[in-house]
Amino acid sequence: MERRWLWLLAAGLLVIAAAWLVRIPEPHAPVPRPEVEMPRQLRPAERQRMLSRLTRPPADAGAPRTEVRDPMLAALSAGGAGSGLVLEVNALRNSPLGELLLNCLAARDGRGNALEALQRMGIDPLRDVDRVGITEHGIVVSGDFRRANWEGLLGTATGAPYGERGQITAVDPRTDGGSTLVATRWGDSLLHLGDSEEDARRVLDAVEGRGAAPRPLLSPEQSYGELYGVVSGPDLARTLGGNEAWATALVETASRVEVHLDARRDVALVADVSGEDARKLEDLGKTLGGALALSRAQARAGGDDETAELLSFARVSPAQGGALSLEVALPLEVVARRLAFCRGDADAGRR
Amino acid sequence: MISLAVARDLLLEAAARRWFLALGLALTGLLLLLLISLRLEVVDGALAATRLFGQPLHHSIQAADVALRPVFLVASQLVFWGGLCFGVLSCADFGPALLSPGRIEHLLSLPVRRWELLAGTFLGVLALALAGAVYASAGLVLVLGAKTGVWTGWPVVSAVLAALAFGSVYAGMLAVTVWVRSAALSAAAGASLVVLGLLATHRAALLDVMGPGVGRTFFAGLTSVVPPLGKLADAAGALASSAPFAPGGLVRLLAGTLAFAAALLAVAVWRFERRDF
Numbered sequence: 001m002e003r004r005w006l007w008l009l010a011a012g013l014l015v016i017a018a019a020w021l022v023r024i025p026e027p028h029a030p031v032p033r034p035e036v037e038m039p040r041q042l043r044p045a046e047r048q049r050m051l052s053r054l055t056r057p058p059a060d061a062g063a064p065r066t067e068v069r070d071p072m073l074a075a076l077s078a079g080g081a082g083s084g085l086v087l088e089v090n091a092l093r094n095s096p097l098g099e100l101l102l103n104c105l106a107a108r109d110g111r112g113n114a115l116e117a118l119q120r121m122g123i124d125p126l127r128d129v130d131r132v133g134i135t136e137h138g139i140v141v142s143g144d145f146r147r148a149n150w151e152g153l154l155g156t157a158t159g160a161p162y163g164e165r166g167q168i169t170a171v172d173p174r175t176d177g178g179s180t181l182v183a184t185r186w187g188d189s190l191l192h193l194g195d196s197e198e199d200a201r202r203v204l205d206a207v208e209g210r211g212a213a214p215r216p217l218l219s220p221e222q223s224y225g226e227l228y229g230v231v232s233g234p235d236l237a238r239t240l241g242g243n244e245a246w247a248t249a250l251v252e253t254a255s256r257v258e259v260h261l262d263a264r265r266d267v268a269l270v271a272d273v274s275g276e277d278a279r280k281l282e283d284l285g286k287t288l289g290g291a292l293a294l295s296r297a298q299a300r301a302g303g304d305d306e307t308a309e310l311l312s313f314a315r316v317s318p319a320q321g322g323a324l325s326l327e328v329a330l331p332l333e334v335v336a337r338r339l340a341f342c343r344g345d346a347d348a349g350r351r
Numbered sequence: 352m353i354s355l356a357v358a359r360d361l362l363l364e365a366a367a368r369r370w371f372l373a374l375g376l377a378l379t380g381l382l383l384l385l386l387i388s389l390r391l392e393v394v395d396g397a398l399a400a401t402r403l404f405g406q407p408l409h410h411s412i413q414a415a416d417v418a419l420r421p422v423f424l425v426a427s428q429l430v431f432w433g434g435l436c437f438g439v440l441s442c443a444d445f446g447p448a449l450l451s452p453g454r455i456e457h458l459l460s461l462p463v464r465r466w467e468l469l470a471g472t473f474l475g476v477l478a479l480a481l482a483g484a485v486y487a488s489a490g491l492v493l494v495l496g497a498k499t500g501v502w503t504g505w506p507v508v509s510a511v512l513a514a515l516a517f518g519s520v521y522a523g524m525l526a527v528t529v530w531v532r533s534a535a536l537s538a539a540a541g542a543s544l545v546v547l548g549l550l551a552t553h554r555a556a557l558l559d560v561m562g563p564g565v566g567r568t569f570f571a572g573l574t575s576v577v578p579p580l581g582k583l584a585d586a587a588g589a590l591a592s593s594a595p596f597a598p599g600g601l602v603r604l605l606a607g608t609l610a611f612a613a614a615l616l617a618v619a620v621w622r623f624e625r626r627d628f
Contacts, residue, residue: 007466007621014614019576021607022551293560300559308559 036268036329039225039260046224049091054220057209070220071190071207072131072142077217078206079199081135084217085229085259089129090143092226096332097263100339102126122149135217136235138194140203146188154183166204168197225260232256233275253280267330274323285324289316309334353463357471358478361445365479370441374483382490386497419495420592423506426491427591430484431513431584437483438517439524439541442476446528446537455628466620473518473525473616480517484510488591509591512605516583519608520544522615529619529626550574552581578608 042050054068076084092098122145123129129143150169151157159169162184171181184192184200192203205211217230231239233254237247254273262268275281292314299308313334317325365371449455449472458468488510496502520541527540550557551574561567586601588594 004621004624007617007624011614011617011621014610014617015576018578018607018611018614021603021610022578023575023607297556297560300556312559 036262036266038268038270038327038329039228039262040270042221042224050220050223053223057207067209069207069209070223071186072133072140073216073218073220073223074206074209074214075140075186075190075192075203076133076135077214078202079135079137080214081137081217082232083230083235084133084135085227085231086131086133086218086223088131088226089125090131092263093126095226095263096265097226097267097335100336103339121152122147123153133229137199137202138192141191141193142189144189145185145191148188150185159183159185162201163204163208163210166200166208168200168204170197222258222260226263227261228259230256230258250284253277253284266332267328267335269326269328269330271326272323273326281324285316288324288326292316353467354471354474357463357468358475361472361475362478364445364448365475368441371479371483374437374441375486378483378487378490382487382494385491386494419499419501420594422495423491423503423509424588424592424594426488427506427509427513427588428584430487430510431516431587434480434484434487434510434513435517435520435545435580438476438480439520439538439545442479442521443524443538443541444534445472445476446525447532447534450528450532450628452628459628465623469525469529469616469620469623473522473612476521477514477518480514480521481511484514503593505593506591509587512583512587512590515605515608516548516578516580519578519612519615520548522612522619526615526619526622529622544577545580547574547577548580551577552579554579576611578604578611583608 050070053070053072055071056068072086076086093102119125123143128145128147129141131140131142133140133142154169154171156169159167162168165187167185169183169185171183179195182194182197182200184194184203186192186204186207190207192200194200194203202214206214218228222228222230233251233256236254236257237250240247240250253275255275256273258272258274260270273281273284275284292311296308296311299305299311310330313330314326314328317327449458449468459465485507488506492503492506523544524537524541528537550570554571554574557574558567558571561570582604586604
């Protein structure tokens, strides 16, 4: 070999040595953003589930109504609620995420007490509860409550009858304070917990199809994912908090946010934000995208790799049909790592 | 030995240049200014109070060496980054001057190998950088030591780090000069290496905000070999201000910086060996 080529060889070796020596220790390899199918519509199994839940309401003052309805969604729409979320407890229970959450509950001292108390009353939340919905007018629980010990739960086995299958029970406040709880049962499949008898009657009217049908909060076609619902702009601003200017801007821009979460394996969350002003929505999308990028960079610069990793799983998609979409895809491994503290692992979440 | 002779010639040449005369005068003037104008009565007062009353009057007063840490930190950063910028501008012409028509033919007619010429030029510039950095930092140590009684050699060690960092930049400037004999291009190469060194310092954060693709791969490859000058500057600052740092990491960083400089010099020699004059 000609001598001068030895210089080039030496240069190559020295460059490799330099690269190895000055190598900046990288944090643990980032988990790639999983290619998760985002919940965008009813999947075949969910369509079957949705169809099996539709029931025909009883006759209304001699004029039978022909439409079918999902009692849970009808109950949530009662009272003209602007926001409501539904958790598919049964579906979530049978998902890997549900297993992790249950392990978490089981491992935490004292957390099982509430579950055990309900089981003693004849309701096994892990088996008998199908869905839990929440609106500003109360909580709606659907499932199979035939074995429920209503006397133990509500203080009386029967309540004041209302409509075809409804019973309304007012539960007195506890000695340590609180307001009166109004429990509304619809047969053995639906339970509404609210704070007024007026709400209770509205729920039963909506479920049994009496009077004018309330504006639906969620249609059966929107009941996909393990968690779904809609949140109004004002409710979102209240939930997120922040200063007055931010809340006002959010309310003016986002009139409604529709949320769907798929937890069959990896966790995929879609939040579609809709509003009247397309330009403001576009600005909101850019603001969110910029905030995500900045937060990720700040977290990385500050050495908070966990937060940076989580933020890297979120993205804002451009507006589609006058709405913008926030998508979050969390690999199951990352979720499991976050919940590792339940196993008493001292290093939980640090890896 | 021949390389050292070449380095000595370069130093003599530098001494004749106004750039370095101006630098020497400016540094001396700055040190004299510090010597006559630095108000350190707080330290003097505390020492006097301790002598008089057995304890300082103000219990919250800091130890003089602790109070001086920020001064040494700032001085080390000035020497590091100021030295890099000044070095890139003032040394850009040494390589082209070496290769200037007439002079290079004369040098090659002497019993000296080509690689010795380049190595000598590099060592000469490195010695120049070392002399400037050590003169500035040692002068500051002497001034502050005389004023406060705090004597520390770490700012001088920190200045040596700055000079070695400049060595890696100058190796790139020399390599570019062997291809194109241009002082402007040499300075541009030096400035680019300083910028790349800064980017390499924040490599992980920058890669994090880059989307996958050719650009990211290119950036990752390029910044994986360039010494992270910002980390070296931080280490120099930590040394000067007696802040905690990992010595093992510094040794490795320094070895990588020297390996990078040697690689660029080897490339320069490879090209120089074949070039006709």
